[in-house]
Amino acid sequence: MPVMRGLIAPQNTFLDTIATRFDGTHSNFVLGNAQVQSLYPIVYCSDGFCELTGFARGELMQKSCTCHFLYGGETSDRLTAQMQKALDERREFKTEIILYKKSGSRFWCLLDIVPIKNEKSEVVLFLVSIMERRRSRAVLYQLSGHLVLGANANPIPEYKVADVQKSRFILLHYGAFKAGWDWLILLATFYVAITVPYNVCFTAVEAREDGGSAARNPPSVSDILVEILFIIDIVLNFRTTICIHYVTSWLFVDLIAALPFDLLYAFNISVNFGVHLLKTVRLLRLLRLLQKLDRYSQYSAVVLTLLMSTFALLAHWMACVWYFIGRSEIESNNPASWDIGWLHELAKRLGTPYFLAGGPSVRSSYVTSLYFALSSLTSVGFGNVSANTDSEKIFSICTMLIGALMHAVVFGNVTAIIQRMYSRRSLYHTRTKDLKDFIRVHRLPKALEQRMMECFQTTWSVNNGIDVSELLKDFPDELRADIAMHLNKELLQLPLFESASRGCLRSLSLIIKTSFCAPGEFLIRQGDALQAIYFVCSGSMEVLKDNTVLAILGRGDLIGSDCLTQEEVIKTNACVKALTYCDLQYISLKGLREVLCLYPDYAQKFITEIQHDLTYNLREGHSTEVRPGRASPKLTPTLELQRTVCKMRGIKKPQWDVRINRSTFAAADGDSELSKNSPDVPLSGRVLQLLRGGKTGSFSAGREAKSLRHVQGLFRQPP
The missing domain is CATH 3.30.450.20 (PAS domain)
Structure with a gap:
C-alpha cells in the first residue's frame, strides 16, 4: 500500500x-x-x-x-x-x-x-x-x-479552513527526516544481519579455540554506532502517542536488539560463547522488512532490490551454518565422522590439514560455504562440495527445501515485478500484432493499412495506451469532474465559456472527448452530418470546398456550427482535412444540448457568443460566395494567400471562389469590429509555421525559402 x-x-x-x-x-x-x-x-x-x-x-x-x-x-x-x-x-x-x-x-x-x-x-x-x-x-x-469573546481562555473559533496545528517536535511518518531515518535503521539492520551470524559462526569459533572465554578483539566503531542507532530509535518511537502501540508490539524486540553487547568487550569484560548467540536476537528486527515491502510495494525497483537482498542474506546465513556444522564435526572427536566432513575434505584438497597447518583459512572456508549455499538454494548442487556426515546431509536437505520455497516466493515476485515493468511494452506489441492480424485477415489495401498503423502508433505515443474513461470510472463524480476540468482546461478557457458557471463547466468537461487526425485524413467531409464542435489542440488543418482552400486552422481554432437549439441534422458545407498530425477535443452536439438545457441562463449567451468565436462555421447555408472581382481590397491578401497555398499543394486549376462566413466578409469591408484585429495576421503565422515544420512536400531548400519569402511579402503589403 x-x-x-x-x-x-x-x-x-x-x-x-x-x-x-x-x-x-x-x-x-x-x-x-x-x-x-x-x-x-x-x-x-x-x-x-x-x-x-x-x-x-x-x-x-x-x-x-x-x-x-x-x-x-x-x-x-x-x-x-x-x-x-x-x-x-x-x-x-x-x-x-x-x-x-x-x-x-x-x-x-x-x-x-x-x-x-x-x-x-x-x-x-x-x-x-x-x-x-x-x-x-x-x-x-x-x-x-x-x-464571551475576547479575553477568555476559550474564545469562539473562527469558521475557516486552517492548517492543522502540530507541535514542531512531532515527527511526521512521511517526512523527509523520518523516511531517511527509517532507511538508515534498515541499513543498520542489514549490517547486523550480516555481521552477527558471521561473528557467531566464524570469529567466535576461532576465539573459542584460541582462548576459550577470553576476551576477543575490541569492537569496531561501526558495531558501536549501530547499537547507538538502535537506542536512539527506541527513544524516537517513545516521543509520540504511538508509544502505547509500540510497547505492545516492537519494544521488546528493539530492547533486546539494542543491548550493548559490544560495550562488554570495550570494558574488557570476559564473556562466554552464549553472549554471541544472544546477539542473534537482533535478527528479529528484519521482520520490519515486511513493513517496508508493503509500504513501498508500488516502487518496483525498491521491491526488487529488497527481495534480491533477502535472497543473498539467506545464502549468507546458510553459509555460516554450513561452516558451523563442519567445525562441529571436526571438534566432535567421533572417529567415524571427524575425518570425512566437508571441512576436512577441503583441507586435504588445499593441502592445509588441521593437525599440521591449522586447516584452511577463514576466507577460503567462507567462500566455499557461500558457494555451497548458493548452489544448493538455486539448484541441487554440483557435488564438488558435498555432504558426507549425517548432520551435513540433514542440513543439505533443509537447504534444498528452503531453496524451493525461495524460488516460489522471491523469484516469483521478481518475475511479477519484471512483468509489470514491461507490461506496457508487452501490451503495445500485443495490440500491434492484433492490428496486423486484422489487416491480414480482412485483406485491407496498403494505403488503408498505413493509415491505421500511423494512427495507432501516434495515438499510443500520446496516451501510452491508457484508457482515461476506464481509469476514472470508479472515482466519485465530483473527483472525475475536477480531473476532467484539468484535462480540458485549454478548451474551457476559451472566451466562449467565460460566463458559464462552475457547475456548467464541470458538466461540459465530462462530455469532452479527444480525437486524433494524421496528415491527409479527413475529419469532416462536405455534406456529412455534423456531430460535434471541434477544438484544435495542436497541428494544422485546412477547410476545403471544391478543391479550394477556404481556411487554414491551427492551435486554438474552433470549428463547428452555430445552430444548436433545435434537434435537426446539420449538414456541413466544406471538408476539413489534416495537414499535420493533429490533436483535437470535441463536444458532441447531443451532449451539448443536454447541458444547455440544464443551464438555460447560459444557453442564450452560448448561442450568441459561438457565432463570433467559431473560426469557421461549417453549417450548410451559412457561407457567402464572394468572387475576386467583387472582393473588398482588404480581402486581397487572403486571396493571394490561397493562391500560394494551392500552388504549393500542387493544385493546377484551382477555383478562386472564396467562401467565407458573414462575419469575416464584414470584417474585410471594415463593417465589423473584427477588422480592427486584422484576422489575416494570425493566418500568416499559421501558414509560415506550416511551411517551416509541416507538410512541404518535395520542395527543395531554395524553393521552400522562396515560398517563405513570398508568403511573408504577402502579409507585409498594406491593405
Missing part, C-alpha cells in the same frame, strides 16, 4: 471544535447562516438542543435561528425584537427569556447569541445557545461567561 499521509491537510474543524468546547452545559445550541439576511436559517442543530426542545433535527433545519418556533404566550415581544436587532447588527446578545417546548410546556432559559467570523473577519454564522434556568442567576451568568 502507498504511504498514508495522515489527516494533516488543511481542514475546517469548526464544528468539531464547537462540539468539544460546548459539551455539557452549553451543548444546547444552533448555528444560523448570517449571510441570509432577516431569516438567518439554521444550518446545524446540536443533539442537546433537540432533546431540550423536543423537535427533531429535520424539523429545525432552515428555520430562523431566532427560534420563533419556541415562542409562546409569555414570551416577551420586547426581547424577541432585541434578538432580531442584535442579529441584524451582527453583535453579541445575552438575555433571559421564557420559551416553549414542542410539547407546549414552558421553560425559563438563558439565551446567548454570538457572531462567528471567518478569516476575513466577516460574520458568517450565529451561535444561538440556550440553557434551561435551574440554578441561581449568578451561577447562570458565571457559566455563560464561556461564550
Whole structure:
C-alpha cells in the first residue's frame, strides 16, 4: 500500500471544535447562516438542543435561528425584537427569556447569541445557545461567561479552513527526516544481519579455540554506532502517542536488539560463547522488512532490490551454518565422522590439514560455504562440495527445501515485478500484432493499412495506451469532474465559456472527448452530418470546398456550427482535412444540448457568443460566395494567400471562389469590429509555421525559402 499521509491537510474543524468546547452545559445550541439576511436559517442543530426542545433535527433545519418556533404566550415581544436587532447588527446578545417546548410546556432559559467570523473577519454564522434556568442567576451568568469573546481562555473559533496545528517536535511518518531515518535503521539492520551470524559462526569459533572465554578483539566503531542507532530509535518511537502501540508490539524486540553487547568487550569484560548467540536476537528486527515491502510495494525497483537482498542474506546465513556444522564435526572427536566432513575434505584438497597447518583459512572456508549455499538454494548442487556426515546431509536437505520455497516466493515476485515493468511494452506489441492480424485477415489495401498503423502508433505515443474513461470510472463524480476540468482546461478557457458557471463547466468537461487526425485524413467531409464542435489542440488543418482552400486552422481554432437549439441534422458545407498530425477535443452536439438545457441562463449567451468565436462555421447555408472581382481590397491578401497555398499543394486549376462566413466578409469591408484585429495576421503565422515544420512536400531548400519569402511579402503589403 502507498504511504498514508495522515489527516494533516488543511481542514475546517469548526464544528468539531464547537462540539468539544460546548459539551455539557452549553451543548444546547444552533448555528444560523448570517449571510441570509432577516431569516438567518439554521444550518446545524446540536443533539442537546433537540432533546431540550423536543423537535427533531429535520424539523429545525432552515428555520430562523431566532427560534420563533419556541415562542409562546409569555414570551416577551420586547426581547424577541432585541434578538432580531442584535442579529441584524451582527453583535453579541445575552438575555433571559421564557420559551416553549414542542410539547407546549414552558421553560425559563438563558439565551446567548454570538457572531462567528471567518478569516476575513466577516460574520458568517450565529451561535444561538440556550440553557434551561435551574440554578441561581449568578451561577447562570458565571457559566455563560464561556461564550464571551475576547479575553477568555476559550474564545469562539473562527469558521475557516486552517492548517492543522502540530507541535514542531512531532515527527511526521512521511517526512523527509523520518523516511531517511527509517532507511538508515534498515541499513543498520542489514549490517547486523550480516555481521552477527558471521561473528557467531566464524570469529567466535576461532576465539573459542584460541582462548576459550577470553576476551576477543575490541569492537569496531561501526558495531558501536549501530547499537547507538538502535537506542536512539527506541527513544524516537517513545516521543509520540504511538508509544502505547509500540510497547505492545516492537519494544521488546528493539530492547533486546539494542543491548550493548559490544560495550562488554570495550570494558574488557570476559564473556562466554552464549553472549554471541544472544546477539542473534537482533535478527528479529528484519521482520520490519515486511513493513517496508508493503509500504513501498508500488516502487518496483525498491521491491526488487529488497527481495534480491533477502535472497543473498539467506545464502549468507546458510553459509555460516554450513561452516558451523563442519567445525562441529571436526571438534566432535567421533572417529567415524571427524575425518570425512566437508571441512576436512577441503583441507586435504588445499593441502592445509588441521593437525599440521591449522586447516584452511577463514576466507577460503567462507567462500566455499557461500558457494555451497548458493548452489544448493538455486539448484541441487554440483557435488564438488558435498555432504558426507549425517548432520551435513540433514542440513543439505533443509537447504534444498528452503531453496524451493525461495524460488516460489522471491523469484516469483521478481518475475511479477519484471512483468509489470514491461507490461506496457508487452501490451503495445500485443495490440500491434492484433492490428496486423486484422489487416491480414480482412485483406485491407496498403494505403488503408498505413493509415491505421500511423494512427495507432501516434495515438499510443500520446496516451501510452491508457484508457482515461476506464481509469476514472470508479472515482466519485465530483473527483472525475475536477480531473476532467484539468484535462480540458485549454478548451474551457476559451472566451466562449467565460460566463458559464462552475457547475456548467464541470458538466461540459465530462462530455469532452479527444480525437486524433494524421496528415491527409479527413475529419469532416462536405455534406456529412455534423456531430460535434471541434477544438484544435495542436497541428494544422485546412477547410476545403471544391478543391479550394477556404481556411487554414491551427492551435486554438474552433470549428463547428452555430445552430444548436433545435434537434435537426446539420449538414456541413466544406471538408476539413489534416495537414499535420493533429490533436483535437470535441463536444458532441447531443451532449451539448443536454447541458444547455440544464443551464438555460447560459444557453442564450452560448448561442450568441459561438457565432463570433467559431473560426469557421461549417453549417450548410451559412457561407457567402464572394468572387475576386467583387472582393473588398482588404480581402486581397487572403486571396493571394490561397493562391500560394494551392500552388504549393500542387493544385493546377484551382477555383478562386472564396467562401467565407458573414462575419469575416464584414470584417474585410471594415463593417465589423473584427477588422480592427486584422484576422489575416494570425493566418500568416499559421501558414509560415506550416511551411517551416509541416507538410512541404518535395520542395527543395531554395524553393521552400522562396515560398517563405513570398508568403511573408504577402502579409507585409498594406491593405
